Amino acid sequence: MPVLAVLRHEEGVRLDPDPLVALFAELGEGGAERVVRRALLELSEQLSEVAAHFAAGRTDDLIRSARMLAKVAEQVGMATLARVARDVVRTGAAGDLTARAATVARLGRIGERSLAALWDLSEAGG
Numbered sequence: 001m002p003v004l005a006v007l008r009h010e011e012g013v014r015l016d017p018d019p020l021v022a023l024f025a026e027l028g029e030g031g032a033e034r035v036v037r038r039a040l041l042e043l044s045e046q047l048s049e050v051a052a053h054f055a056a057g058r059t060d061d062l063i064r065s066a067r068m069l070a071k072v073a074e075q076v077g078m079a080t081l082a083r084v085a086r087d088v089v090r091t092g093a094a095g096d097l098t099a100r101a102a103t104v105a106r107l108g109r110i111g112e113r114s115l116a117a118l119w120d121l122s123e124a125g126g
Contacts, residue, residue, distance in 0.1 A: 013113045016077035023076075039076045040115060043069060047111040050088065054104045062100075063092040066107070073114070081107075081114040 023032040046069035053062035070085035084107045091099040 013078070013080040013110055013117055015114075015117055016079045019075060019077040036076060036118065039072055040119060042072050043078075043081070043111070043115060046072065047108065047115075050085075050104060050107060054100070059092050062104075063089050066092065069107075069111075076118060078114045078118065081110050084110045 020032070020036070023035055026032075027035060046065050049065040050062055050069065053059075053065055066085045066088040070082045070089070073079075073082035073085060084103065087103045088100070088107050091103045094100075
């Protein structure tokens with residue numbers, strides 16, 4: 001009887017603390033926490049939009065949403081999420097449907113872990 005292999009996609013995420021430190025220095029604790037919470041909401045919405053655009057085959061909208069996601073992710077120090085979002089932009093522009101599907105799936109996995117990590121960090125800080 002053949003043995004079925006189960007692949008687990010458990011790659012880590014990297015949060016760069018420098019943008020967060022700068023936010024707290026510039027805006028104070030309350031202001032920075034509000035910015036982080038807005039960023040979490042925006043990132044969650046963009047992740048949903050990327051998935052919806054991919055499922056509907058709307059490549060231009062997919063690229064736009066992934067670019068916006070990368071920009072917001074960079075602003076709050078989500079280095080891994082920003083990099084994978086830029087990968088989605090590249091595969092979207094290249095027209096490689098297989099690569100696009102793989103990077104969108106990876107973005108979903110990294111997005112969940114990144115949002116959880118930033119949420120845990122924001123909760124620990126305040």
